[in-house]
Amino acid sequence: xxxxxxxxxxxxxxxxxxxxxxxxxxxxxxxxxxxxxxxxxxxxxxxxxxxxxxxxxxxxxxxxxxxxxxxxxxxxxxxxxxxxxxxxxxxxxxxxxxxxxxxxxxxxxxxxxxxxxxxxxxxxxxxxxxxxxxxxxxxxxxxxxxxxxx
Ligand SMILES: Cc1cc2nc3c(=O)[nH]c(=O)nc-3n(C[C@H](O)[C@H](O)[C@H](O)COP(=O)(O)O)c2cc1C
Numbered sequence: 001x002x003x004x005x006x007x008x009x010x011x012x013x014x015x016x017x018x019x020x021x022x023x024x025x026x027x028x029x030x031x032x033x034x035x036x037x038x039x040x041x042x043x044x045x046x047x048x049x050x051x052x053x054x055x056x057x058x059x060x061x062x063x064x065x066x067x068x069x070x071x072x073x074x075x076x077x078x079x080x081x082x083x084x085x086x087x088x089x090x091x092x093x094x095x096x097x098x099x100x101x102x103x104x105x106x107x108x109x110x111x112x113x114x115x116x117x118x119x120x121x122x123x124x125x126x127x128x129x130x131x132x133x134x135x136x137x138x139x140x141x142x143x144x145x146x147x148x149x150x
Contacts, residue, residue, distance in 0.1 A: 002148040005052035006038040009059050009069035014128055015095045019058055021134045022093060025141025026056065034148045041069035046080035054089040054148045055116065056141065061096035061103035074110050086115035091144040093123040093137055100124045119144050 004026055010019050026036050039048055041059070049055070059070040092107050094100045104122060111118065120143040125133045 001033055001035045002053040002150065003035045003037055003051060004054050004056065004145050004148055005044070005048055006036065006056040006058070007041050007044045007048075007070070007073055008038065008057070009041040009067040011060060011067075012095075014125075015058070015060055017129050017134060018093050018095055018123070018125060018137045021129075021137035022056055022058065022141035025138035025143075026145040028138075028142050028145075031142065031145045031149065033150055034145050036145065041067070041073040044073050044077070046077040049077045049081045050084060052088075054119065054144055055091075056144055057090065057092040057107060057111075059092075059094055059103060059107070061094055061100040064099075064102035066094070066103040066106045071106070078110070078114065082114060088116055089119035089144060089147050090116045091118065091120040091122065091140050093125070093140060095129070096124070096126045098126055100126065119147050 008019050059066045094103045123136045123140050
């Protein structure tokens with residue numbers, strides 16, 4: 001069964017709201033035959049990445065970049081997963097207070113290095129997620145999961 005791995009750093013209620021919406025979309029009625037695995041970024045391993053067929057990444061913007069937790073994840077898995085995971089689909093969401101530019105740039109840069117294929121537009125939210133923001137997160141999860149259906 002194809003596997004979707006969600007790797008997330010979720011330190012606050014606003015990040016949690018985005019994570020839950022992404023998870024809800026990825027496991028929605030109509031998404032058949034896709035196993036969804038979720039890992040906190042500090043506990044995700046290269047084996048998790050190698051075992052999965054697609055990825056969703058979630059992080060706050062911190063000090064102009066992705067969280068240290070998600071960066072640590074990439075630091076750990078980059079070389080063990082390089083080449084083997086090339087071409088696999090991914091999506092991401094970023095929550096920030098006012099400016100998520102550096103976090104987005106970092107995610108786009110590292111995933112380009114890995115050769116992953118972005119399967120949906122990244123979702124960025126600043127401040128408290130509104131209804132439309134939550135819906136965009138849901139769509140992100142559903143889109144990436146649906147792409148893994150046989
Ligand atoms: C140390 C620190 C640095 C931060 N740096 C940024 C930043 O560079 N850009 C930004 O948009 N938000 C920044 N934030 C805000 C966080 O992204 C935000 O707190 C996080 O997404 C959780 O959202 P919440 O506090 O609204 O629940 C920072 C927060 C902290 C604590």
